[in-house]
Amino acid sequence: MRRYLPFIVVGAGVLALLIWAFLPEAIAVETAAVSRRDLSVEIEAEGEAQIREVFTVSAPIAGKLQRIALHAGDTVRAGDVVARIGPAAPALLDSRSRAVAEAAEAAATASVDLARAQLAQADATLEYAASEADRAQALFDRATLSKQLLDNAILAQRTAEAAVASAKANLAVRERERDSARAVLAVGDGKDTCCIEINTPVAGRILRVVTEDERVVQAGTPIIEIGDPAALEISVELLSRDAVRATVGAAARIYGWGGPDLEARVERIEPAAVTKVSALGIEEQRVEVILSLSGDPEAWQGLGHGFRVLAGLSVWEGKDVLTIPVGALFRDGSDWAAYLVRDGRAVLTRIVIGERNDNFAQVLQGLEAGDLVVLHPSDAVTGGVRVRVLP
Structure with a gap:
């Protein structure tokens, strides 16, 4: 027996070498640690910057519009003359047209009285x-008194x-309509050979000159659009399933418009x-969400009416949350799972996740802080396979 012992030892060594040679090589994998961090979840969507109130100045009567010298970007004050319209051809009003014009003038005068009454009511409410x-x-x-009731009272005052x-702006518009109606009668009488001046009801900047060249226009033809670029808001259309998670007053950020990130708040859904x-x-199914910009207005001076932006609406925030990189997650049937690295092998672990964003997901069950998980596991990674962690 002693004579065969060296051969047995050599054979065992050769067999061990063969087994070691044919063992599958450990798979190189990238890993990340499960850790605790602050986690925030946002809904991202495309939006459009728009001026809160855009006024369109239209032709009050049919006639010949004189060429407009104003251009987009020019600043105007309330009451400034922005256009002039003269009669297309000398003509007197017949009895029927005069009756219609007088009725329009009476209706415009009544509208002014109504606007004044509304202004008085608004003044009383403000007082x-x-x-x-x-x-x-x-x-x-x-x-x-509670802080909430104080805030409600302040909100009521600002409203x-x-x-x-x-109401003041509405009164100004109604007064201009009355003046226009009176001007129709004046032109029809042939007493006024001059043009009708069209005034802007509000101060702001010209956004667009719709009709610039001299031409014959019909009543109601848009001429100029005016707005205040400082009064910007962001309009975002969300999927209805995302809109139900948004809340009025929630924080938001505006980015991707060519300037720095801007802070905003959800104003209206x-x-x-x-x-x-x-x-x-x-x-x-899309739901429009209006965001109001906050912070220094100088930060969004380059943002204009109709500009495309990207918006991120905050819908959830967590402090000291156990998280896992999203790249480590995959579906195992109806469950979420990840490969946990233990003793040099990949262990399939089913987990329960909560909220998540593009980078991390909240871990509710299945993992602990400090666990190493495989990032972006390939098809070669299976439960129990040997793995080698890349540095």
Whole structure:
């Protein structure tokens, strides 16, 4: 037996070498550690910058529009003359046309009276809201009123101030309509050979000159669009399933417009959705969400009306959340899973995730902080296979 012992040892060594040679080589993998971090989830969508209030100045009567010397970007003040319209041909009003013109003038005068009444009502509401806000502030200073009720009173005051401004602008528009109606009668009488001057009802900048050249226009033809570039808002159309997660007052960021990231807030979510057809021909239910910009207005001076932007709406935030890189996740049936590296082998581990963004996902069950998981596992990585962690 001792005579065969060296041969047995040599044979065992050769067999071990053969087994080692034919063993599958360990698969090189990239790994990442499961760790705790702050996690935020955003809904990303394309949007469009738009001026909050755009006024279109139109021709009040049919006639010959004189060439407009103003251009897009010019600044105008309320009441400035932006266009002039003269009669297309000398003509007097017949009895029927005169009756219609007189009725229009009477209706315009009544509209002015109504606008004045609305302005008086808005002034009264503002006076009441201001007194309520002062009273609420006094009670809050004595610690007898909650901060929420104080904020509601201040909001009511600001809303009333906006209503007064809107009523004043509406009165200015109605007065111009009345003047236009009176001018129709004056031209029809042949007493005024001059042109009708069209004034802008608000101050701002000219966004677009719709009709610039001298031409004959019909009543209601758009001539100039005017707005205030400082009063910008962002309009975003979200899928209805994403819109239900957005809330009024939530933080948002505006990026991808060519300038620095801008801070914004969700101001309004439309209560109804509209059907839109995507580029792939799929019908989608879209909901318009309005974002108000916050911060220094100098930061978005280069942003203009109709500019394309990208918006990220914050829908969830978590502090000290156990997270896993999204690149380590894959589907195992109906469950989420990842390959956990233990003792040099890949271990298939089913996990439960919560919220996630483009980079990380919240881990609810299945992993602990410090665990190493395989990033972007290939088809060669299976449960139990030997792996080699790349540096």
